[in-house]
Structures are given as C-alpha cells and as structure tokens.
Amino acid sequence: MSRTEKATTPAASSSAGGAGGAGGGNGSGGNGERIPRPAGGPGRGGPFAGMNIPAEKAMRFGPSAKRLLGELHPERxxxxxxxxxxxxxxxxxxIGPRLLGEGTNLIFAGVVSRDLPAGVSKAELLAQLRASGENQRADMLSAMTLTPGTGIDFTALSTVLLWALALYVLASAFMWMQAYILNGIVQRTxxxxxxxxEAKINRLPLRYFDSVQRGELLSRVTNDVDNVSQSLQQSISQAVTxxxxxxxxxxxxxxxxPTLALIALVTIPLTLVTTALIAKRSQKLFVAQWKHTGELNGQIEETYTGHALVKVFGRQREVxxxxxxxxxxxxxASFGAQFVSGLIMPAMTFIGNLVYVGIAVVGGLQVAIGAMQLGDVQAFIQYSRQFTQPLAQLGSMANLLQSGVASxxxxxxxxxxxxxxSDPDLALTPEVTRGRLEFEDVSxxxxxxxxxxxxLNLVAEPGQTVAIVGPTGAGKTTLVNLMMRFYELDGGRITLDGVDVTVMARHELRSRMGMVLQDTWLFGGTIRDNIAYxxxxxxxxxxxxxxKATFxxxxxxxxxxxYDTVLDDEGSNVSAGEKQLLTIARAFLARPSVLILDEATSSVDTRTEVLVQKAMSALRSDRTSFVIAHRLSTIRDADLILVMEAGQIVEQGTHASLLAVGGAYAALYAAQFAAPVAEV
Structure with a gap:
C-alpha cells in the first residue's frame, strides 16, 4: 500500500516551541500538502496505514559483531x-576437583588399608597377592597409597577439604568482582x-522522519538497545569464563x-559442527524477529495515537x-528463532552424556588395571562435566549473541x-536582525x-504580514520548511537580513524564527513550563x-x-482551542523576528478563533509574519497575499487588489463565500 504524507515541523526545532509532532504527519493534514516518500522506506500513517516496511537484508553477522565489540574499546x-x-x-x-579427588583417594585408601593385615609393607602385600593368583587386585592396589592395618587419615583429609573449600570461596569472590566490573563496562558502553x-537523531534531516515509521524508530532506540545491553552483559561473561x-x-x-583426555576432545568438533548447523538456520529467524517487533510497535503506536479516529470510522475490526x-x-518468527536456537543446549547435553559414558567405562578399566586411582577418575568425571558444560554454554550463547548482533x-x-x-565552521549571522526574507531563484x-x-522569487520586508494560500499540494508548507532549513534547496538561495541561510548555524537561524502549527504539541508539565519552553x-x-497578550x-x-496545572503529554485536560492559545503564548514569549503560522486556527471553534486571531495579531506586530491559511477570512488584512499553484506563485497582492483582478485568488474566495451550496 503506497502512501504519501505531509511533512510537519517538529516544534522542538525552533526556539519558539511552536506546535506539531515530530517527523511526518498523518496523511494530508493541515494544508494537505503531500511529500513523496523515498523509495523503499516505510512511512508513518493513519490508524489504517499499511505496514510497508521492506524486508530486512541478510544479517551481516561478522562485520556487525566486530563493530559491536569495537564499542568496548574505551573499556579495554x-x-x-x-x-x-x-x-x-x-x-x-x-584445581578444586583435583583436591576433591585426592580426598576420595585418602578415604578409599584408608578403607582398604583398614582391612589389610598390619605390619605388612605394600610391596610384600602385592607380592603375596600375585603369588596367590590375584593379579587384578594387585594391579588395582598398586596405584594406591596404602598403610596396611590403619584407617582413614582424617588429619590429611581435613586439610585437603579445607584447601578445597578455600579455593571455591576465593573463586566465587573473584567471579563476583568480575561480574561487578563487567556490569559497569557494559552499562557505560x-x-x-x-x-x-540521541545526538544522531538530532542531526538527521526531516526527510528521514518522513520516511520511517515512528514505532519502528522507537523500537530501535529502546528495544534493540536494551537487547544489545543484555547480550553484551551475558555473552562477554560466558565467553571469557x-x-x-x-x-x-x-x-x-x-x-x-591423556587417554581419557582424548576421549573428551571428541566433544569439540561435535560441538562446533552442531552449533554451526543450528546457528546458521537461526540467524535469519532472529533478524525477522526484531524486524517484526519494530513493525508491531509501529502498528500499536499509530493505532493508539489515532484511537478516536478508529472509533469514529468503526474500523476496530480492521485494526x-x-x-x-x-x-x-x-x-x-520468535518461536522459530527461540526453538531452533534452543536446540543447541539439548544437543550439547546429549554429546556430553555420550562422552561421560565413555569416560566412565574407560576410567573404570583404568582403575581396574592400576593405571589410575579411583579419586583421579572421580576428578576426571568432574572435569568432563566442567569441560562439556562451558562448551554447551558457548553453543547456547550463540542464541543470545545472534539476537544481540541482529539488534x-x-x-x-x-x-x-x-x-x-553540517553547519559551516565559520557560521555567519546578520549584524542587525530585522526579519527581511528573500527567496532568490529557489528550486x-x-x-x-x-x-x-x-x-521562485519572493521578498518579505520587515514587519510585513505575508499570507500564503492555494490548493492542496501547492507547496505552501514546503516554502516554510525551506525557510527553516528542514530541507536543503536544489537551487537558488534564501537570505535572512542579507545573509544566506546556508552559511548560518541552524540553531541561530531557527532562534530567529517562531512557528505555530495547526497540530499543537504540549509536553507533560505545568502550563507555566509549557509556555516557558x-x-x-x-x-x-x-x-x-x-x-495575557495571547488570552x-x-x-x-x-x-x-x-499556571501550576500539570498537563499530560497529550494535553487532554485542556481543550483544543486552549492548547492552541498555549502554543501561541509560547511563540510570543520567544520574541522571534520571523513568525510562521501554519493553519493555526483550522481546528478551533468560531469563538476561540476570534481569540486566537487577536492573539496572533498581537504576536505579528513589529515582526515579519508568514501565515498559511485555508480560511481566507483570516488573512484579509495581510500586507501581501501569495497565491501558489504547483509550487509557483501565480498571483500576489493585497486582498482587494487580488479580488479586483478576478484571477485564482478571486476563484478561491468565491468558492468559500459566494454561494452556500455548490454543485460538484
């Protein structure tokens, strides 16, 4: 579903505070001017707009992962x-399992020694066993440290166990310190x-916000950043450990x-192959998961924003x-990504169990022939668990890492x-701020x-009120956007008090301009704070x-x-006309040399419009004003009226002179006031 929309101006871009939302408006809105959306870009639309976000490219896992790790460089x-x-x-x-294995050896050797005849040396005992034909038992006992006739050496055993306890306590303490420091590293990153x-968003042109859906952008700034944080926090710790x-x-x-170690090494190639096969399939699913998350956020955001409109048109079912x-x-997408990547841990566990069985069987044989002690096999089995567990963690970490890299x-x-x-290094500013604007051969x-x-050529002298009228899509709001440098010119130039606006810093240019839009923008705060903005x-x-000046x-x-009444972020506890007056008061307080009023009274009742017109009259005094209006009754007293069609000024003059000419302006005026009913 292809859509286009009007570009409205974010209030925060002008010191006047103005009104209006950020980025794109809904449909035509305002004067109905429509801006073509760049190819391939999703747009923010009304509650029923199609979700035409393009398909995400295949994830560039390697370069993106390398760049993500590069973000950690300041924390090296x-x-x-x-x-x-x-x-x-x-x-x-x-070292812990090795000590515990020694403890097992002490216990087993003590139990065996207790049942052996006292006063016999180990060599004599082994010789007696071999002489009686018990070679297998002799082989097993040959690997043990025996003292026939004695029991378990509890002194040596307690020493070994205390060392093991101390090592595990210290290991936990160092691990806690590692986690604490790593948390700081990730959070600072x-x-x-x-x-x-945030800085990037403030440097992006208005064209970008006209071409991206608000919910999609919010999803990247919030959900994706949070997912990156969680992925770094868990994957770095798991990877290092x-x-x-x-x-x-x-x-x-x-x-x-070495024999049992070779059996354990079989785990590594099996783990790598299994992980690679599963991860390859889950990569695309994770990209799709976060793409659909952004789409869903965008749909929810625009539906709730236009909730009243949805109800009015009875489109709940479609929504x-x-x-x-x-x-x-x-x-x-989420089920597929989590299910496929979740297969890694069970696969690793299965491989680990196979290796565990192999180690247990071969280890038992090693003990039987006297090549190893029972405690050494016990320690090796613990090591095999310690060996396969981190391999499984590394495999399952691919799940988390892929999701984080996708975000x-x-x-x-x-x-x-x-x-x-970017603004010029040596930005210029007008020596005297008078509010003279000139368009010179602008394209x-x-x-x-x-x-x-x-x-297009146009001169607005200081103190003049210039009204811009014309049919929908004529280029009225575009003219304003060019003044504020929300878009860059293709040709020609615009000067403010003789200085080309392109050689001025944007904040300097916009600090001299104030805007009041038809879409009011108020933030959560007191009425006093909203005016002081x-x-x-x-x-x-x-x-x-x-x-007081703006009623x-x-x-x-x-x-x-x-004045201490707190407004919510939608300003729902004041009426539409009162919100409009607040935005005018905000612009009045800013004292701009150039004032832009874009359909500032189109959505208020007649009585409120009278108050707004009086407020705007006070606001326009002693400054250059541009008024975009559809209601021609509101601009009769303008010093200069510009009639635009298809991006060109086709007529200009005062209200009386344009009516006398009987051209485009007279036709617009007649359409509004000449007859109460017209055949279409």
Whole structure:
C-alpha cells in the first residue's frame, strides 16, 4: 500500500516551541500538502496505514559483531582486569576437583588399608597377592597409597577439604568482582551508545522522519538497545569464563590421563559442527524477529495515537486484524528463532552424556588395571562435566549473541543514516536582525523526477504580514520548511537580513524564527513550563505578559492549580482551542523576528478563533509574519497575499487588489463565500 504524507515541523526545532509532532504527519493534514516518500522506506500513517516496511537484508553477522565489540574499546583496561579476575577464578575452580579427588583417594585408601593385615609393607602385600593368583587386585592396589592395618587419615583429609573449600570461596569472590566490573563496562558502553543515538537523531534531516515509521524508530532506540545491553552483559561473561574453563580443564585432564583426555576432545568438533548447523538456520529467524517487533510497535503506536479516529470510522475490526496479523508474524518468527536456537543446549547435553559414558567405562578399566586411582577418575568425571558444560554454554550463547548482533545491526543502520549537511565552521549571522526574507531563484523537489518549486522569487520586508494560500499540494508548507532549513534547496538561495541561510548555524537561524502549527504539541508539565519552553530564561513577569497578550490568562484561572496545572503529554485536560492559545503564548514569549503560522486556527471553534486571531495579531506586530491559511477570512488584512499553484506563485497582492483582478485568488474566495451550496 503506497502512501504519501505531509511533512510537519517538529516544534522542538525552533526556539519558539511552536506546535506539531515530530517527523511526518498523518496523511494530508493541515494544508494537505503531500511529500513523496523515498523509495523503499516505510512511512508513518493513519490508524489504517499499511505496514510497508521492506524486508530486512541478510544479517551481516561478522562485520556487525566486530563493530559491536569495537564499542568496548574505551573499556579495554577494565576488560583486561575482567580477564585477569576470570583467570584467577577459573584456576581456583579447576584445581578444586583435583583436591576433591585426592580426598576420595585418602578415604578409599584408608578403607582398604583398614582391612589389610598390619605390619605388612605394600610391596610384600602385592607380592603375596600375585603369588596367590590375584593379579587384578594387585594391579588395582598398586596405584594406591596404602598403610596396611590403619584407617582413614582424617588429619590429611581435613586439610585437603579445607584447601578445597578455600579455593571455591576465593573463586566465587573473584567471579563476583568480575561480574561487578563487567556490569559497569557494559552499562557505560550502552550509555555512550544511547548518547550517540540521541545526538544522531538530532542531526538527521526531516526527510528521514518522513520516511520511517515512528514505532519502528522507537523500537530501535529502546528495544534493540536494551537487547544489545543484555547480550553484551551475558555473552562477554560466558565467553571469557567458558573459554578459560575449557583451557584449564583440558590441561588438568591431560595431566590426569591423556587417554581419557582424548576421549573428551571428541566433544569439540561435535560441538562446533552442531552449533554451526543450528546457528546458521537461526540467524535469519532472529533478524525477522526484531524486524517484526519494530513493525508491531509501529502498528500499536499509530493505532493508539489515532484511537478516536478508529472509533469514529468503526474500523476496530480492521485494526484488530492488522494487529493479529503482525502479532502472528512476530510469534512465528520468535518461536522459530527461540526453538531452533534452543536446540543447541539439548544437543550439547546429549554429546556430553555420550562422552561421560565413555569416560566412565574407560576410567573404570583404568582403575581396574592400576593405571589410575579411583579419586583421579572421580576428578576426571568432574572435569568432563566442567569441560562439556562451558562448551554447551558457548553453543547456547550463540542464541543470545545472534539476537544481540541482529539488534546491534539495526542500531548501526540508524547511526549510519546519512545526516543533514553540517553547519559551516565559520557560521555567519546578520549584524542587525530585522526579519527581511528573500527567496532568490529557489528550486526544490522531494523527488528528482517530480519538480515542485522552480525559479521562485519572493521578498518579505520587515514587519510585513505575508499570507500564503492555494490548493492542496501547492507547496505552501514546503516554502516554510525551506525557510527553516528542514530541507536543503536544489537551487537558488534564501537570505535572512542579507545573509544566506546556508552559511548560518541552524540553531541561530531557527532562534530567529517562531512557528505555530495547526497540530499543537504540549509536553507533560505545568502550563507555566509549557509556555516557558519558548524561552527558558524568561522571568515570571514575562511569562504572565505573554499569557495575557495571547488570552491564555483568561482560562488559566478557571483551572484548579492555575499556571501550576500539570498537563499530560497529550494535553487532554485542556481543550483544543486552549492548547492552541498555549502554543501561541509560547511563540510570543520567544520574541522571534520571523513568525510562521501554519493553519493555526483550522481546528478551533468560531469563538476561540476570534481569540486566537487577536492573539496572533498581537504576536505579528513589529515582526515579519508568514501565515498559511485555508480560511481566507483570516488573512484579509495581510500586507501581501501569495497565491501558489504547483509550487509557483501565480498571483500576489493585497486582498482587494487580488479580488479586483478576478484571477485564482478571486476563484478561491468565491468558492468559500459566494454561494452556500455548490454543485460538484
């Protein structure tokens, strides 16, 4: 479903605070101007808009994983400490089973020695057994440290067990310190990543927000970043500990029995092959899972934003069906990703059990022939568990790692998005701010193959009120977006007080302009805070002056807490007209030299419109004003009226002169006022 939409201007971009949402509007909205969306990009639409997010490319696992690890570079010294702590912890943990095996040897040797005749040496005992034909028993006892006639040496046993306890306690302590430091590393890394994302969003052009769905963007900024954080936290710890454990255990196993160690090594190729086969299939499923998560978030966000519209048009069933479809797609992708990747751990456990059986059988034979002691086999079995468990963890970590890298790739795609042109190093500013705007041979188009504005010339003198009228899609809001440098020109230039706007810093340019849009934007806070958003340094007296001049003061006193009344983020506890007056008061307080009013009264009642018109008249005094209007009755007193069609100014003059000409403006005026009913 292909859709286009109007580009509205984010209020926060102008010091005036203005109104309106960020990024794209809903459908035509406002003056109905439509902006072609870049090819391949999803868009934010109304509650019934199609979800045309393109299919995600195959995950670039290697480069993305390498780049994700590169985010940890500033923490390399702390990471070195983490590895050192892990080495000490794993070393102590690996020595533990060997000590416990020695304890088992002491117990077994004590039990056997107790039943042997006292006063006989071990050599004599073995000779007697071989002479009587008990060669197998002699072979088994030959590997043991025996003292015939004595029992268990509890002193030596307690010493061994205390050493084992101490080592396990120290291993846990070092592991805790490693986890604590690693948590700080990951959180600082994600903190920097969020800062970069926030800075990136502020550097992205308005064109980007017109081409991406709001819920999809929010999903990348929140869900994907959180998933990256969890993946780093768990995968780094598991990877370091598991790799060191495998190496340490492998060394101990070869010291105990090279034969059994070779049996255990069979685990490694089986693990690698099994993990690779499963991971290869689950990669695409994890990419799909996070893509569908973004789609579902976008659908939910736009549906709740337009909840009233959904009810009005009775489209609940369509919305529910769209949700059900997206939810089913997410369920299937998530189920597939988790199920397939979840096969890794059972597969690793199965391989480990096979190796365990082999070690138990061969180890028993080794004890029987006297090649090993019982405690050594016990220690080896513990090592085999310690060996297969980290291998299984490394295999299952592929599940987490793939999900984290898939999310990281989506975040990196956002960070790699082309930014707006940077401000010049030596930005210029007008020596005197008067508010004179001039368009010189301006050309612009949203799509190269569809020209919109070409060779446009216009001069707005200081103090003038310039009204812009025309049919839907004529280019009225585009003209405003070009003034504010929300889009860059294809040709020509725009000057403010003689200075090209492209050589000015954007914040300097926009600090001289104020906007009031038809879509009001208020944030969660007091009425006082919302007004002061236009100029945070304003005094209480200046805030009250702006409120009185724009008739806000008339309704504030009817509210329970006056100027301290807290508005929610939707501003639902004040009426539409009152919200509009608040945005005008915000712009009034900012004291801009150029004021832009984009359909600021189109959604209010007649009585409120009178108040708004009075407020805007006060706001327009002593400054250059651009008024975009469909209601021609609101711009009769404008100093200059521009009539636009297809991106061109086809007529300009005063209200009276344009009516006298009898051209496009007269036709628009007649359509509104000449007859109450017209045949279509």
């Amino acid at each position: 010294l702390w990471l070195t400490l983490v590895v050192a702590l892990a080495v000490v912890s794993v070393t102590f943990s690996v 994600v903190y920097r990543l969020r800062e970069r994302i 598991s790799l060191l454990t495998v190496l340490g255990v492998l060394v101990m196993m070869f010291l105990l029995s 529910e069906e769209t949700f059900r479809q997206k939810n089913t797609e997410l369920y299937q 990281a790739e989506r975040v990196f795609d956002l960070l790699d998005t082309e930014e707006q042109l 612009f188009s949203y799509s190269p193959d569809k020209p919109l504005i070409s060779s 236009g100029r945070p340094s304003a005094t209480e007296a200046e805030i009250l002056e702006a409120a 806000v003061d008339r309704f504030v006193h009817s509210l329970p807490d006056g």
